[in-house]
Each structure stands twice: as C-alpha cells, then as structure tokens.
Amino acid sequence: MNTEFYVLTVLFIIVFFLIRARILGKQLQIYILKPFATLVVITVALLSFLNPDHNTIYTAGILTGLLFSLGGDIALLFQENRKAFTLGLGLFFVVHVIYILIFTVLGSFSVWDVITLLVLLAAGSGFYNLIKSNLKKLQIPVIIYIVVISLMVSRAVSTLFNLSYFSTEQAVMISLGAILFYFSDLILAANRFWKPWRFHHISLVFYYTGQLFIALAACYF
Numbered sequence: 044m045n046t047e048f049y050v051l052t053v054l055f056i057i058v059f060f061l062i063r064a065r066i067l068g069k070q071l072q073i074y075i076l077k078p079f080a081t082l083v084v085i086t087v088a089l090l091s092f093l094n095p096d097h098n099t100i101y102t103a104g105i106l107t108g109l110l111f112s113l114g115g116d117i118a119l120l121f122q123e124n125r126k127a128f129t130l131g132l133g134l135f136f137v138v139h140v141i142y143i144l145i146f147t148v149l150g151s152f153s154v155w156d157v158i159t160l161l162v163l164l165a166a167g168s169g170f171y172n173l174i175k176s177n178l179k180k181l182q183i184p185v186i187i188y189i190v191v192i193s194l195m196v197s198r199a200v201s202t203l204f205n206l207s208y209f210s211t212e213q214a215v216m217i218s219l220g221a222i223l224f225y226f227s228d229l230i231l232a233a234n235r236f237w238k239p240w241r242f243h244h245i246s247l248v249f250y251y252t253g254q255l256f257i258a259l260a261a262c263y264f
Contacts, residue, residue, distance in 0.1 A: 046090055051255070058251050062244045072147045074120055075178035079112045084254045091261035098264040104145035105261055106139045112254065122235075126223065136188055137229075139195040140258070146217070147249065153206040159200050163193035163225075174236035185232075192228060196221045199257075213260045218257030223249045 057080045064072035093096045115134035121127035145253050167189040178185055199221030202214040227250035234243035
C-alpha cells in the first residue's frame with residue numbers, strides 16, 4: 044500500500060493549500076487546486092486495478108461517480124452564478140445516484156437500512172426547515188437532493204451489515220466516507236442558505252476525506 048500512502052500525502056497537501064487559497068481569496072489557485080485534488084482521488088481508485096483481486100464493478104462505478112464529481116467541482120467554482128450552482132447540484136445528484144446503485148448492487152438489505160434512512164430523512168427535514176426561506180426557486184431541487192444523499196448514506200452504512208461481501212475495512216471506509224460527504228454538503232448548504240460560517244472551508248476536508256475513503260475501499264477487495 045506504499046503507493047496509496049504517497050498519493051494520500053499529496054492529496055492532504057493539496058487540500059491544505061486549497062483551504063489556504065480559499066481563505067486568502069487566491070481565485071486562480073482555487074481553480075487549479077480543486078480539480079487537481081479530485082484527480083488525485085480518481086488516481087487512488089485507479090490504483091485498485093493493480094490489485095489482482097480488485098472488483099471491477101465497484102471500481103468502475105466509483106470512478107464514474109468521481110468523474111461526475113470532477114464536473115460538479117468545476118461547476119461549483121462559479122457557484123455565485125445560480126446556473127453554475129444548479130449544474131453543480133445536478134452533477135452531484137448523479138454522483139449520489141451512482142453510489143446508491145453500486146452500494147445496492149453489491150450490498151444487501153436489512154431492517155437497519157430502514158431505520159438509518161428514516162433517521163437521515165428526519166435530520167434532512169429539520170435542516171430543510173432551517174434553510175427553506177432562502178432557497179427561492181431551489182426548494183424542489185434541494186428537497187430531491189436531500190432525499191437522494193440520505194439514501195446514499197443509508198446504502199453506504201448498509202455495507203456494515205453485509206460483511207459476507209465487503210470486508211470490515213471496506214465497510215467502515217465506505218460508511219465513514221459517505222457520512223463525511225454528507226456533512227460536507229451540510230456545511231456548504233448551511234453557509235450558503237442559513238448563516239455564513241467563518242470556518243466553512245472545513246467542508247473541503249470532509250468532502251475530500253469522504254471521497255477518498257470511498258475510493259480507497261476499492262483497493263481492499
């Protein structure tokens with residue numbers, strides 16, 4: 044796993060400088076570093092092909108999701124433009140749908156899935172009530188997005204109850220990755236539609252670490 048270690052080190056360095064650029068308002072650096080960080084995560088998923096026991100379905104699905112994530116990241120570089128923000132939202136919607144399909148095809152169902160989903164939807168409903176007055180024409184898209192990301196996290200957590208297929212390490216990485224992804228979106232939405240938060244840049248740490256765990260799980264088949 045030495046190769047992965049070096050790639051992870053590069054990613055954390057990039058994210059550090061990306062947050063620094065966001066704080067200092069270095070827009071050109073942001074335009075370069077944000078897509079570059081996503082490309083590093085894509086590289087982590089690609090490294091799973093070096094493992095003769097890799098699962099092609101999982102890796103191909105995650106890579107597809109990451110490519111849409113790259114498009115979403117680029118669109119959200121211009122999120123002050125409503126059309127760009129809506130495009131980014133749509134691309135990440137597709138990402139979550141892809142992850143849902145992968146976790147479902149390779150996973151299983153149990154009563155815990157229903158409980159997890161209901162808890163997530165209740166939390167999402169409460170959060171929506173906080174931000175809905177500022178959403179304007181985005182109310183319906185945001186409701187749909189909340190439902191799909193809640194379902195994505197629920198399906199990710201379901202891997203913890205399907206250890207006959209996923210290893211314990213994979214299930215933990217997938218579940219933790221999805222939860223971190225969820226919180227990164229929560230922070231972004233709260234900062235944009237509820238109350239501006241001085242430390243909202245921490246969402247980048249949650250986002251890239253979450254995507255990293257999901258991609259890294261491909262190396263553990």
